[in-house]
Amino acid sequence: MTEREAVIKVRGLETRFGSNVVHEGLDLDVFRGEILGIVGGSGTGKSVLLRMIVGLLRPFAGRISVFGVDMLGASDDERLPVERRWGVMFQDGALFSSLTVQQNVEAPMREQLQLAPSVRVSLARLKVALAGLPEDANPKFPSELSGGMRKRAGLARALSLDPEIVFLDEPTAGLDPIGAAAFDRLIRQLTDSLGLTVFMVTHDLDSLHAICDRVAVLAEKKVLVTGTMQEMLDVDHPWVREYFHGPRARAALAAP
Numbered sequence: 001m002t003e004r005e006a007v008i009k010v011r012g013l014e015t016r017f018g019s020n021v022v023h024e025g026l027d028l029d030v031f032r033g034e035i036l037g038i039v040g041g042s043g044t045g046k047s048v049l050l051r052m053i054v055g056l057l058r059p060f061a062g063r064i065s066v067f068g069v070d071m072l073g074a075s076d077d078e079r080l081p082v083e084r085r086w087g088v089m090f091q092d093g094a095l096f097s098s099l100t101v102q103q104n105v106e107a108p109m110r111e112q113l114q115l116a117p118s119v120r121v122s123l124a125r126l127k128v129a130l131a132g133l134p135e136d137a138n139p140k141f142p143s144e145l146s147g148g149m150r151k152r153a154g155l156a157r158a159l160s161l162d163p164e165i166v167f168l169d170e171p172t173a174g175l176d177p178i179g180a181a182a183f184d185r186l187i188r189q190l191t192d193s194l195g196l197t198v199f200m201v202t203h204d205l206d207s208l209h210a211i212c213d214r215v216a217v218l219a220e221k222k223v224l225v226t227g228t229m230q231e232m233l234d235v236d237h238p239w240v241r242e243y244f245h246g247p248r249a250r251a252a253l254a255a256p
Helices: 046-053 076-083 101-112 117-130 147-158 177-194 205-211 238-245 247-254
Strands: 006-017 020-031 035-040 061-066 086-089 165-169 197-201 214-219 222-227
Touching (some): 046 197, 086 147, 101 147
Parallel strands (some): 020 222, 035 214
């Protein structure tokens, strides 16, 4: 059996904010081509972990490597090529309010790539289409979009540089069930067609059942357990048992 490639490795991560210890001895592997769902109770540091990996926050201790590069010890010149290989979609899209959808998607290209304006425009429109938005969304500002459309615009921007890894922070939060299911299908389709690796912070049990290959549970300041949804059902831990055996979990499991 071929060993899976861990494109992200986190070892011994310790995160502190003053006297508050969020993570302590946290270990995690993210394998190429998988959709990994990160779950945990409020305050367990799910989004903080995402921000640590992408370099927006720095841990108190530990190691983080992406594509074999030590991201905490690397120089700026060593980090930049790795950072170009991922895209991030924050909650509610986190779009620049003064830019149109197309300009938002072009922004990473302007910063990172030397492209002719016409090429940049064409690529941005392609990413918008990949995210499932109609062509008439390109000239609109974020304030003119629905919540679901803003999330898709945020996803289009995350795909701007043709990333290998996509980080999603609560991508279906605030969406109605139909919109959330459609977004889940889009993520699954993009993962399969583009060969993406997806790191997804979520509390959405429907998403976990529908598209996640594995789940990592944050509890007790660490990754308590990882495995498939089926394996989560056999974990004997109070929070895990309540989360994956509660009425919402049973409803998600019964859904087609």
